[in-house]
Amino acid sequence: MATDEMRKDLRAAVAARQELGAEYEPEIIDGFLEKLDARAAARYGQQGQPLPEPAHPQPPAGKPDNDPGGLALAIVSVVAGIPITAIAANMEGTIAVIICWGGLVGVNLARAAARFVGR
Structure with a gap:
């Protein structure tokens, strides 16, 4: 084989x-x-024939790029942030709330950076 x-x-x-x-x-x-x-x-049986390049669709130059996934992530982050804030504030205080929101912001920034690099 x-x-x-x-x-x-x-x-x-x-x-x-x-x-x-x-x-x-x-x-x-x-x-x-x-x-x-x-x-x-x-x-x-395709000797010498190069493979076609994969097509990568690009948005038109003058039109903004729609990003429904980014909007969904932002909404989910805010919604998840509400109980996370309540739990962190109740258990540990202000520092824990800052750390939790820093993580949520970090996830959103990482996605935005990945989309920027992927262009």
Whole structure:
């Protein structure tokens, strides 16, 4: 079976990388990928034909990007913040409330940053 052969090749590549060290990693990866490409070409009969690039839809330049997930996260954060604030204030006080809201703000900032980087 072809997948068993590829698993053996991958295990051999990993073992070679462990023996030879990180300085030979690009050559080991390139060799494995060449074998993989040759197998795929033999299997599907598409020698020399590059794969099409995946399409990434981009919003129009003048139109703002709709982000319903970001709005939902913000709403859920505020709604979750209400009982979290009550529990934290009752159990530990002001510092706990600040820490809890810092975490909620951090989650929202992390999502915004990930969307910004992902563009």
